[in-house]
Amino acid sequence: MFSIKLPNDxxxxxxxxxxxxxxxxxxxxxxxxxxxxxxxxxxxxxxYEMQLVPRAAAVFLLSMRVLVLFLLLFLVCLQPVYAHSKTKELPGRVLVAVDRSDSMDVADPQRPSVEKLRLVRALHLGGDICGDDQLDAWIREYTEKGSPQWVHDDEARDDQLRRGELESSRRGQHDRVCELADKVTRTQTARRILYDDGLRLLSTLAAKHDVELIGFHSTAWNAPADRPETLFDPTEAASADKAPAPTSNAAGFTDLRLPLVRALERSGAGQGKLLGVIVLTDGRHNAGDPPVKKALELGEREVPIFPVLLGAELPPPDTAILSVKAPPAVYKDASAGVDVRFKVSGMDKQDVVLELHRGAGKEKKLIEQRTVHHDGKDREYLESFQVRMDEAGPQTLTATVHPADLSVKETSTENNSGGAVVNVAKDQARVLLIDGEARWEFHYLQSAFQRDRTMQTQSVVFDQPRLNTRLTDEDLDKIGSPRQHLPAGPDALADYDCIVLGDVSPEQLPPADRQRLDKYVAERGGTLVVVAGKRYMPLTYPEAAADGGDADPIRKMLPIEAPRVTAPLDGFTPALTADGRETKFMDLEEEAGKNDTIWAQLPHPFWGVVGQAKPAAATLAFTLEGAVDPLDPTAQERRNALIARQNYGLGRVLYVGMDSTWRWRKGVGDLYHHRFWGQVMRWAADRPLESGNQYVRFGASQPVFRGGQDVELFVRFKDVQDAAKAGTRAEANILRRGGDGKPVAVVPLNRKPAQPSTFEARVANLPEGDYEVRLEMPAVADKLLASPTPPNVQEKTPPEPIKASFT
Structure with a gap:
């Protein structure tokens, strides 16, 4: 390419x-x-033309042809482009972001004295007490000698009274400066950094660059750079551009990703070069996605980030409840396991009191009090409680922590409590345990279920070696023995919350009973747990029905296909998948690292049935067979699925591909065997949050959400064709309970690709309150108006839209 400069500029x-x-x-x-x-x-x-026309005409035509040809050759061969460029200088910009979360209003009296002096000196706060020279001298002496020298050797050498007065005066000045630093909050520090009476950061930057000022906590908003007071004055903040709405607890969290997102938005073409991002903050990131990815994007654009960390190196004296974990639902009179995690920081060795209450506020009642001996090091503690839930309905459990010595002052007491809500159902979980014979797995499962107060267990064993063959099922019930037949009647299985199906032969479970199980799961919304067996389950069940039609109901319901036996001589170790680690009933220990270790240390199974996980199934545990595909690391997990689950119609199915969980009792008794199966049964019967009818189920993932937490909603149709129709327009209307009936939020419901009968949605930034969810799906409106009662029940009132609720 060649360029020729033209006369025009x-x-x-x-x-x-x-x-x-x-x-x-x-x-x-x-x-x-x-x-x-x-x-x-x-x-x-x-x-040729010279013979036809006069010479002048021929020369004229020749000249025109040569000119046109020259222009054509110039355009075609050289492809000229006329370019005119303009240069416009854009000023560099600096983004200043100030953390406005609640923790910024905390002071840090735990600072060492030298840090307090440095703070006062840097922020120019000590002018009314002593001069900067004196502060510099004290700081230098702390650094070099460990403490100030109040009176130097050459001062009033012969006058001890005067020397005493000087020492007392300077000690007093020193102590007043330290007391002043003790009262300075992190917000006040940020103000002094920004304002002209402090470090003059904004005015210094504005002299050379364009300055953009934003505030952030769990949301972000703009503030005029020439009016930084809008960041700190609530009345001013209300009028600031894009100031946050007064949502509850929004300032209780810090999202460090927000200022980085704003920086990326403002670093595009035509906006002037973004020279850097200055972030004034005190806290760690505790809301939203991690900020690392956005920081790397800014790094790729060569935009530096300058974090200014406010606060002290030593944490403030504080006790804080980090989390209170409890099962979302249990049955009445059951014991709920409650795990309370709390942190003690900035405190000397002392006792700390942890209390668990039933209820909240003034109405809470003490359940249990414990004294924890704090060793003086900043650390987290985990305490577990067992709470008997003897009242039906939503029950609030509140944990509080505080120093045993009430004279010990904490920086803040607002984080000294936390809670969880447990939905307590009135009845016990009804479990039906079915097996072909009384094998060891059946024996220990029945024993575990019968000792659990939350379960009402009935057993069926088809092959029983009895001398008296004339005993009826009622007679067997009276003597506490398993029945020999399934409950009779087309809807008899609907009475059970969970059915555990063991090593039953196809002859013992004829096609009609398999169809009853299919209906129980798909239409009633029950949970089926299938436990593999060496003789029959699931290998002897056909891929297709006996009449050559659809697949056998058992095979249809299983989360795996193409099952095969695995029986290595040295046994195998079940390995958890990512889904397995996130599944509560797979937790044999609370801590994730320990849980993996416990699974690895369990007695190894020597036999199992694994298979390929179906597309809509989740693999929870697998066997380490075959090579790992580097392009698809999860292929091995899905190919060797040992424990898997999937939704089926309105219900769900769990497959356990081994018959030796009873061996987990070796050396530890009932600990892991009962814990695993107890958690499985609670998961299987846990449906109190769902609302709906015989066509659709929906609800929130938990009954209560904390402020700032996204609300997760789900909708599941029994028939995938109904789900396909509903997908043309699917929305959830969020209404405040007892309100004016107008939605406070309308969110779209999206179908899950792997589960075509399931929709899900997330609702963000809801203020505190009690809410109802109503579905808006015009294509299946008749299914949403259907009565939750069975179709054969005569209704006395017109049907109303089904709804779910959460808080």
Whole structure:
């Protein structure tokens, strides 16, 4: 490419010869051919025209043809482009972000004295007490000698009274400066950094660059750079551009990703170069996605980030409840396991009191009090409680922590409590345990279920070696023995919350009973747990029904396909998947690292049935067979699924591909065996949050959400065709309970790709309150108006839209 500068300012003619990518000799040959051939033809035409027209006319035509040919060759061969460029200088910009979360209003009296002096000196706060020279001297003496020298050797050497007065005066000044630093909050520090009476950060930057000022906590908003008071004055903040709405607890969290997102939005073309991002903050990131990815994006754009950390190196004296974990739902009279995690920081060795209450506020009642011996090091503690839930309905459990010595002052007491809500159902979980014979797995499962007060267990064993063959099922019930037949009647299975199906043969479970199980799961919304067996389950069940139609109901319901036996001589170790680690009933220990270790240390199974996980299934545990595909690391997990689950219609199915969980009792008794199966049964019967009818189920993932937490909603149709119809327009209307009936939020419901009958949605930034959820799906409105009662029950009132609720 060649450029020719034109007389006009900034104008250039750009020439790009044709065939510039070819060798030079070939370029010359092509140019000669392109130019020479037309000129030869024009010369031949000129000679011919000389015989027909006067010489002047022929010369004129020749000149015009040569001119046109020259222009064509110039345009085609050189491809000229006229370019005119303008240069506009844009000032550099600096983004200043100030953390306005609640923790910024905390002071840090735990600072060492030298840090307090440095703070007062840097922020120019000590002018009314002592001069900067005195502060510099104290800081230097702390650094060099460990403490100030109040009176120097050459001062009032012979006057001890005067020396005492000087020491007392300077000690008093020193102590007043430290007391002043003790009262300075992190917010006040940020103000002094920004304002002209402090470090003059804003005015210094504004003298050379454009300055943008934002505030942030769990949301972000703009503030005028010439009016930084809008960041700190609530009345001013209300009028600031894009100030946050007064949502509850929004300032209780810090999202460090927000200022980085704003910086990326403002670093595009035509906005001036963003020179850097200054973030004034005190806290760690505790809301939203991690900020690392956005920081790397800014790094790729060569935009530096300058964090200014406010606060002290030593944590403030504080006790804080970090989390209170409890099962979302249990049955009445059951014991709920409650795990309370709390932190003690900035405190000397002392006792700390942890209390668990039933209820909240003034109405709470003490359940249990514990004294924890704090060793003086900043650390987290985990305490577990067992709470008997003897009242039906939502029950609030509140944990509080505080120093045993009430004279110990904490920086803040607002984080000294936390709670969880447990939905307590009135009845016990009804479990039906079915097996072909009384094998060891059946024996220990039945024993575990019968000792659990939350379960009402009934057993069926088809093959029983009895001397008296005339005993009826009622007789067997009276003597506490398993029945020999399934409950009779087309809807008899609907009475059970969970059915555990063991090593039953196809003859013992004929097609009609398999169809009853299919209906129980798909239509009633029950949970089926299938436990593999060496004789029959699931290998002897056919892939297709006996009449050659659809797949056998058992195979249809299983989360795996193509089952196969695995029986290595040395046994195998079940390995948890990512889904397995996130599944509560797979937790044999609370801590994730320990849980993996416990699974690895369990007695190894020597036999199992694994298979390929179906597309809509989740693999929870697998066997380490075959090579790992580097392009698809999860392929091995899905190929060797040992424990898997999937939704089926309105219900769900769990597959356990081994028959030796009873061996987990070796050396530890009932600990892990009962814990695993107890958690499985609670998961299987846990449906109190769902509302709906015989066609659709929906609700929130938990009954109560904390402020700032996204609300997760789900909708599941029994028939995938109904789900496909509903997908044309699917919305959830969020209404405040007892309100005016107008939605406070309308969110779209999206189908899950792996589960086509399931929709899900997230609702963000809801203020505190009690809410109802109503579905808006015009294509299936008749299904949403259907009565939750069975179809054969006569209704006395017109049907109303089904709804769910949460808080």
């Amino acid at each position: 900034g104008s250039t003619l750009l020439l790009t010869p044709q065939w510039s990518g070819l060798p030079a000799a070939l370029q010359v040959a092509l140019l000669v051919a392109v130019c020479l051939v037309p000129f030869v033809l024009i010369a031949w035409l000129y000679r």
